[in-house]
Amino acid sequence: MSAPLLEIERLAISFPAEHGRVAVVDRVAFTVAPGETVALVGESGCGKSITALAVMRLVPKPGRIEPGSVIRFDGRDILPLPVTDMRNLRGGKIGMIFQEPMTSLNPVTTVGSQVEEAILLHARLPAREARKRVVEMFARVGIPDPEQRFDAYPHQLSGGLKQRVMIAMAMAMRPRLLICDEPTTALDATIRAQILDLIRDLAATTGTAVLIITHDFGVVNAVADRVCVMYAGQIVETGTREELLGRPRHPYTQGLLRSIPRPEARGGRLEEIPGAVPRPGQWPSGCRFHPRCPVAFARCPVEVPGETRVSPTQSAWCHLVEEARP
């Protein structure tokens, strides 16, 4: 495998609370290589979206990335970069698409000129060339009648087409890293399949690295090469798509997968994970999953679990997995 394009080490993000600062993400570390698609999966409040924003250095104030965190892009730590350099990286070498294409587009400007603006911001191109590039991108992402659609306003396009415009905008500068935050959550089933297919195709043909944020294991299976499962601000398990979906080792990953309604489960009961996801600032002691874990034992509430490697590519942060190791 080639050298990673994105390397994240010891990432911690905090927000101020009544008494001092509260960490919403900590100990997060993972890499994404060129041409590789990595998925960050977890339930709401696990910290997956804020991790993606941190890569763009877009953590909203008063949140902050804690000292000691490292985010390397193409071998260079981007956290100390001046704001102007960061701005060039964002939208240039790093593209991003969000869940709600409706709120990400300016309603009073045509979609074509919005994508054109993004291109002109990053490349010295004559206006005519920029327009040509937009139409090419529209065609590339499967927008029918790209010439006419250039002059359409966002409200004239369906949700699926708007998301294609967002992908065209993100891909227009041929980024090396594409970050997708729940790119298909707001879309209908048949449209979701089309967009996932498009993202996978773009990644495969352009060698773009993709970081995808999702709560949906179906999306993970459709596009990811590797997966990081997050719970309560931390990564609790990582591995290849085959490993995590086929042989999950962390009780949380196992519980999540078993709680998804599947046809085999028809007529029987779904496995539940009892209780609710804890809020930041109220993380349980030791292993943060222990109050909801069906196999927790004496060590779990008192000791923070370390990383246990179960294969060269799969790791779990769990005392039980550690003790089960030969």
Add this chain to the structure above:
Amino acid sequence: MTALRDGALLELRGLKTWFPIRAGVLQRITGHVKAVDGVDLAIYPGETLALVGESGCGKTTVGRTILRLVEATGGSVLYDGVDIAALPAAQFHPYRRRVQIVMQDPGSALDPRATVRDSIAEGMDAFAIGASQEERTERVATLMRQVSLDPETMWRYPHEFSGGQRQRICIARALAVEPSLLICDEATSALDVSIQAQILNLLADLQEKRKLTYLFITHDLGVVRYFATRVAVMYLGRIVELGPAERIFAEPRHPYTKALLASVPSLDPAQRGIKPAALGDVPSPANPPPGCHYHPRCGVRLPDCSRIDPPVVTFADGMCRCVLAEGQSSAIQQPQ
């Protein structure tokens, strides 16, 4: 009184709900969004009927029309043989107790300034269930226990509860007036997977204990496959296929049903399959394509599909609204 189809609890006959489109300074009606356009559907006691489809197909409007949160434009909603869509408000009131709804977003479905006790008891107040406030409070406690909430928390406000707990409050509130039919409109869609499993299990338990009938409106086919007895697939205001859940998933007849099923991403790491099976986008319900509404997106359309309304082909276990279904059985065709 009209006789219902063999023992149905509720029956929709030719139900139409159209919304006018107004334009210009005079706000003249220039057209209609035919959100529900001729729906025939019977719901039987004790079953879970799933109404599935993509956004804009009219599935939510069907639920809202049954409850008369919007008024039907045509057709009838029969309950106990009475067309409740045509009743004056005062006479409709007692039926309103028989059908309750649980909506998608438990955050906005609850009054933030009312205690949980008052939210759950509101329906009892409206229908004079329970002789005194003390008795109603007692009933609220029982209901909270049934949905696995601590009755001690009944004096708290909705914001003090998690999303899953708030959905339990909404379910308790719906059950407080002892309905026969519970409409669940995307009731688990906003919840995390692990919480969704809790709520689905709760709904299954309650159905068994209280002999409830569910109309389950959702876009999530995984939930439908796990939970539904029968499935009705809707596309642009019409039901295009109806049948037992197991048959629909094993042998879908309508090309749209096939496309919907193919677009569900698999969880099996050995099969990566997502195959986009429907072409293009869902058209606007204000301006549906002529003939079969699905024809522009259909991979197996015939030349006539863009001109002729597809026939309703009836099967022993349901129906399919597609010209290709005609040859599939010794089907009886219904006149259009």
